[in-house]
Amino acid sequence: MSVQPAMPKCWRIESKPHKFCPGCGHGLVLKALGQAIDELGIQDKIVFGCDIGCSLLSWDFFNCDTIQTHHGRTTPVVTGIKRANPDVIAVAYMGDGGGYAIGSQHLVNASARNERITAILVNNTQYGMTGGQMAPTTMPGQKTETSPYGRDPEKTGYPTQGPEMVAAITPEGAYVARGTVANVKQLKGFIKKALENQIAGNGFSFVEALSTCPTNWRTNAEETWNFVEKEMTKYFKVGEIKVPGPREKEGQ
Amino acid sequence: MPEKPIQGEKRAFMTGNEVVAWAALAAGAEIMYGYPITPQNEIMHYWTRMVPKYDRRFLQTEDELSAGFTTVGGVLAGKRAFTATAGPGNTLMQEPLSMAEAMRLPVVVVVQQRGGPSTATVIYSQQEVTMTTLGGNGEGLRVVYSTATHQELFDYTIKAFNTAWKYRFPTFVLGDGYQAKMRESLVLYDPQTRGIEMVPTEPYVGKPGLPGTDRPPTHMRNTYNVEEELYEVLEQYLADYAKAAPQIAEYDAFDTEDADLVIVSHGVVSRACKAAVKELREAGYKVGYFRPITLRPLPVDQLRETAGKCKQMMVVESANGQLDRLVKEAIFGSTVEMLSLFKPGVGITSEEVVSRVKEIKG
Numbered sequence: 001m002s003v004q005p006a007m008p009k010c011w012r013i014e015s016k017p018h019k020f021c022p023g024c025g026h027g028l029v030l031k032a033l034g035q036a037i038d039e040l041g042i043q044d045k046i047v048f049g050c051d052i053g054c055s056l057l058s059w060d061f062f063n064c065d066t067i068q069t070h071h072g073r074t075t076p077v078v079t080g081i082k083r084a085n086p087d088v089i090a091v092a093y094m095g096d097g098g099g100y101a102i103g104s105q106h107l108v109n110a111s112a113r114n115e116r117i118t119a120i121l122v123n124n125t126q127y128g129m130t131g132g133q134m135a136p137t138t139m140p141g142q143k144t145e146t147s148p149y150g151r152d153p154e155k156t157g158y159p160t161q162g163p164e165m166v167a168a169i170t171p172e173g174a175y176v177a178r179g180t181v182a183n184v185k186q187l188k189g190f191i192k193k194a195l196e197n198q199i200a201g202n203g204f205s206f207v208e209a210l211s212t213c214p215t216n217w218r219t220n221a222e223e224t225w226n227f228v229e230k231e232m233t234k235y236f237k238v239g240e241i242k243v244p245g246p247r248e249k250e251g252q
Numbered sequence: 253m254p255e256k257p258i259q260g261e262k263r264a265f266m267t268g269n270e271v272v273a274w275a276a277l278a279a280g281a282e283i284m285y286g287y288p289i290t291p292q293n294e295i296m297h298y299w300t301r302m303v304p305k306y307d308r309r310f311l312q313t314e315d316e317l318s319a320g321f322t323t324v325g326g327v328l329a330g331k332r333a334f335t336a337t338a339g340p341g342n343t344l345m346q347e348p349l350s351m352a353e354a355m356r357l358p359v360v361v362v363v364q365q366r367g368g369p370s371t372a373t374v375i376y377s378q379q380e381v382t383m384t385t386l387g388g389n390g391e392g393l394r395v396v397y398s399t400a401t402h403q404e405l406f407d408y409t410i411k412a413f414n415t416a417w418k419y420r421f422p423t424f425v426l427g428d429g430y431q432a433k434m435r436e437s438l439v440l441y442d443p444q445t446r447g448i449e450m451v452p453t454e455p456y457v458g459k460p461g462l463p464g465t466d467r468p469p470t471h472m473r474n475t476y477n478v479e480e481e482l483y484e485v486l487e488q489y490l491a492d493y494a495k496a497a498p499q500i501a502e503y504d505a506f507d508t509e510d511a512d513l514v515i516v517s518h519g520v521v522s523r524a525c526k527a528a529v530k531e532l533r534e535a536g537y538k539v540g541y542f543r544p545i546t547l548r549p550l551p552v553d554q555l556r557e558t559a560g561k562c563k564q565m566m567v568v569e570s571a572n573g574q575l576d577r578l579v580k581e582a583i584f585g586s587t588v589e590m591l592s593l594f595k596p597g598v599g600i601t602s603e604e605v606v607s608r609v610k611e612i613k614g
Contacts, residue, residue, distance in 0.1 A: 070321070
């Protein structure tokens with residue numbers, strides 16, 4: 001008899017097993033989010049918005065009110081909900097294409113306005129749902145369907161440093177971190193702090209999660225884990241990047 | 253509880269944009285989301301000035317995509333939410349409005365048409381008819397009121413909220429730059445004193461109770477796995493729309509009974525046509541006047557009946573046949589001769605209409 005790992009209480013059992021590919025990191029990110037929601041006891045307050053891309057598959061994932069939005073438009077939908085009803089705890093869930101490419105103006109401006117929402121962005125270095133095209137986060141030299149000879153930074157730039165950008169443009173009170181599905185416990189901690197930051201009304205909360213896509217990476221388990229742990233972290237530094245509180249003065 | 257913005261009735265002389273802001277206040281709109289574009293800006297200007305006094309809200313967004321999608325969010329939270337736009341902004345607004353169609357969200361949008369294509373002019377046109385009635389990658393499951401006077405801007409802005417929340421289709425008030433910027437007298441009123449009950453709103457998300465235990469969670473999607481799944485949803489939507497259409501459709505007409513030629517127009521152009529028909533009648537011409545107030549859905553039965561009685565129909569509009577196409581579709585099969593006076597992006601005077609009719613009739 002096999003023992004199933006415990007599911008977060010706020011997961012919706014009717015929609016499990018979930019629809020993501022084997023080896024996909026989304027399930028782990030949503031597990032971390034689920035655990036954070038359970039620990040904070042906020043299942044009845046959560047409004048979860050999911051983007052289009054693989055993240056759209058989470059539209060019935062939780063026993064939480066959920067809105068599936070358009071590609072790149074989860075940030076404004078969730079912003080609109082939070083502005084109209086500040087009592088909800090609003091979560092915008094998106095991929096790197098939705099957040100850093102088509103929806104980048106929304107991420108930038110929600111950051112600058114310090115919207116009291118929590119954005120969780122899953123970075124798996126390419127567009128998963130559409131079949132593995134180059135994304136803003138694709139690694140230099142990484143082969144994708146639209147960079148078949150490897151991403152050339154001379155022609156297409158370097159991977160987007162999302163959390164670093166958000167940290168730079170948010171006013172005080174924002175919370176910004178980058179976690180990884182290779183360390184779910186730490187990721188859960190970051191997401192929990194991001195939700196707490198919204199509950200406290202401090203400001204915008206943003207967590208990027210480094211994630212896996214063995215389907216489009218065409219990697220086996222060992223290569224998948226190697227890529228997320230060793231390759232991606234060369235460009236994407238894991239840790240807290242901005243925490244609320246007054247900025248430290250120069251030289252202190 | 254802040255006082256009502258309008259107690260009873262009040263005569264006013266103001267611009268159309270100011271009228272829209274007052275109408276939204278009187279209708280109990282709770283939040284506006286917007287992005288600057290001429291000629292609708294003053295709707296935001298007046299709204300933001302009145303927001304603190306009447307406990308309303310406003311968010312200036314980064315673009316019209318965001319203005320539309322935040323308005324969608326406001327509606328999901330259960331608020332009477334609206335936005336206003338024009339021209340290229342209306343183009344961007346079609347994306348969020350297609351989501352509103354897909355999820356039957358009662359989003360209200362005020363459009364003050366400007367010249368097109370592209371940036372064109374900030375002044376005036378009737379060139380946003382096709383886009384406003386049928387925009388987005390969908391089936392035009394929306395309601396469009398085309399106003400002609402400031403009184404109508406007030407009346408139909410209030411009505412738009414009720415139509416949207418009653419039938420759960422996104423609803424547009426289609427004005428134009430002339431209506432937006434000119435001053436005109438009208439009567440502002442508290443809807444309740446006219447016996448107008450505002451249709452109650454309700455939240456889609458953030459309802460009381462623990463989802464999955466006390467109540468089912470709200471799970472709203474716009475993506476479907478297979479064609480049949482989508483088809484089933486759309487069949488229901490289209491049936492709902494077909495059922496609601498005759499209840500929603502509105503028009504104004506006179507002198508059509510014995511008319512040889514009926515002039516069809518909408519919006520501010522209908523004012524010139526109304527004056528022209530009266531003048532022509534006095535001069536002995538057998539002309540009639542027909543004006544659809546709803547461009548989507550059109551008053552199809554009345555249009556067909558009118559087309560069946562007259563010999564000629566002349567569509568007059570400040571666009572190159574955008575209303576004309578809708579009318580022709582509605583009266584398909586009729587043998588009435590179709591004539592036109594199209595001036596894309598330019599205003600039309602009653603003199604021009606009169607002289608065109610005299611040219612035709614000799």
